[in-house]
Amino acid sequence: MTNAMLEPTMTTTDTSDKATMRAVIQHEYGRAEVLQLGIEPVPTPAPGEVLVRVVAAGLDRGVWHMVAGKPYLMRIMGFGLRRPKTRIPGMDLAGTVEAVGRGVTRFKAGDAVLGTAIGAGAFAEFAKLGESQLVHKPANLSFEQAAALPVSALAALKAVRDVAKVQAGQHVLVIGAGGGVGSYAVQIAKAQGARVTGVASTGKLKHVLELGADDVIDYTRQDFAQAGPRFDVILDIAGNRTLKHLRRALKPRGTLVIVGGENGGSWFGGIDRQLRAMLLSAFTRQKLTSFVSTVSQSALTDVARLAQDGAITPVVDRTFSLAQAPQAFEYLENAKARGKIVITTTLTAA
Numbered sequence: 144m145t146n147a148m149l150e151p152t153m154t155t156t157d158t159s160d161k162a163t164m165r166a167v168i169q170h171e172y173g174r175a176e177v178l179q180l181g182i183e184p185v186p187t188p189a190p191g192e193v194l195v196r197v198v199a200a201g202l203d204r205g206v207w208h209m210v211a212g213k214p215y216l217m218r219i220m221g222f223g224l225r226r227p228k229t230r231i232p233g234m235d236l237a238g239t240v241e242a243v244g245r246g247v248t249r250f251k252a253g254d255a256v257l258g259t260a261i262g263a264g265a266f267a268e269f270a271k272l273g274e275s276q277l278v279h280k281p282a283n284l285s286f287e288q289a290a291a292l293p294v295s296a297l298a299a300l301k302a303v304r305d306v307a308k309v310q311a312g313q314h315v316l317v318i319g320a321g322g323g324v325g326s327y328a329v330q331i332a333k334a335q336g337a338r339v340t341g342v343a344s345t346g347k348l349k350h351v352l353e354l355g356a357d358d359v360i361d362y363t364r365q366d367f368a369q370a371g372p373r374f375d376v377i378l379d380i381a382g383n384r385t386l387k388h389l390r391r392a393l394k395p396r397g398t399l400v401i402v403g404g405e406n407g408g409s410w411f412g413g414i415d416r417q418l419r420a421m422l423l424s425a426f427t428r429q430k431l432t433s434f435v436s437t438v439s440q441s442a443l444t445d446v447a448r449l450a451q452d453g454a455i456t457p458v459v460d461r462t463f464s465l466a467q468a469p470q471a472f473e474y475l476e477n478a479k480a481r482g483k484i485v486i487t488t489t490l491t492a493a
């Protein structure tokens with residue numbers, strides 16, 4: 144763990160009397176140690192944009208990849224070759240609307256909202272987002288829960304509902320069931336009426352059962368493929384297992400959806416496995432596929448509605464202050480979180 148307490152440093156050369164805010168800043172790619180607490184100008188919302196006073200911001204694997212600049216393919220794809228184009232990390236956030244730009248009609252100052260600040264940064268006291276990247280926060284969620292919702296729940300919803308098209312009565316295997324995406328995938332598959340088996344390490348089995356899984360497999364002790372092809376759908380969220388291994392557990396007409404998996408290599412991050420799956424799919428009765436989730440207002444509305452109706456409940460494992468961002472990243476790296484990690488602007492450093 145990083146013990147150093149972050150002290151705010153001036154990171155801008157702007158000497159005007161513009162309002163300033165505390166923000167987590169990174170000037171270079173790297174691990175937790177590249178994160179600093181800095182003072183930045185409060186952004187001004189352009190036409191069509193909303194300025195949000197951030198209460199809580201979600202941390203997930205995607206943010207970790209953007210901070211690390213890995214896989215390197217991401218840098219080539221526009222995140223910045225040598226250093227990140229966006230200096231403030233973070234995407235998911237929840238808070239209250241502070242101001243709106245010209246032409247914004249769906250939000251007004253004081254509204255409680257959640258959303259995804261793509262390319263703008265959420266680990267700060269204020270963030271600006273396009274109107275379509277936000278929805279109103281369900282009243283039954285705390286700001287911390289709301290910040291734990293967008294990216295992970297969107298990925299889970301896309302995997303379960305849109306790609307696998309899970310039907311009532313199907314038997315679904317969720318690999319990585321105790322993490323950010325997996326915790327939602329278990330709940331959404333159950334809401335679709337499926338029978339769900341969750342794969343996790345020993346310490347997360349109870350958590351996965353509490354999410355509603357019918358049964359669990361401890362991957363440190365048991366191989367889910369041991370009993371042969373018994374699953375209609377496999378959601379492969381973690382572990383980077385070979386296609387051969389995964390297919391051994393999948394019924395002859397079953398569907399494998401590769402959502403992600405860490406340690407897939409510094410250059411491609413496992414995307415080669417996803418491409419091989421899609422190629423192979425043309426030659427087998429099994430459907431082998433993958434996807435990249437995108438943020439849209441309609442998808443955000445869908446996950447907010449699922450949370451409002453109680454079909455999914457965001458699980459926040461731990462909350463860190465802005466100053467504790469390096470510790471939050473280290474906690475994520477160790478994959479110990481049950482559900483999500485959240486950074487809040489209201490906590491002072493502990």
Ligand SMILES: NC(=O)c1ccc[n+]([C@@H]2O[C@H](COP(=O)([O-])OP(=O)(O)OC[C@H]3O[C@@H](n4cnc5c(N)ncnc54)[C@H](OP(=O)(O)O)[C@@H]3O)[C@@H](O)[C@H]2O)c1
Pocket residue numbers: 203204205294295298318319320321322323324325342343344345347362380381382383401402403404405434435436437475478479480482
């Ligand atoms: N396709 C997309 O659009 C999309 C969108 C979002 C995320 N993703 C990707 O999805 C992956 C998961 O993201 P996340 O936010 O859920 O990460 P996370 O919160 O770290 O969860 C991953 C989970 O997998 C478990 N795990 C690790 N090794 C495992 C293994 N060998 N077998 C089974 N479970 C294992 C981990 O805990 P235990 O080992 O303790 O059980 C952890 O709970 C990442 O690679 C991310 O980049 C993709």
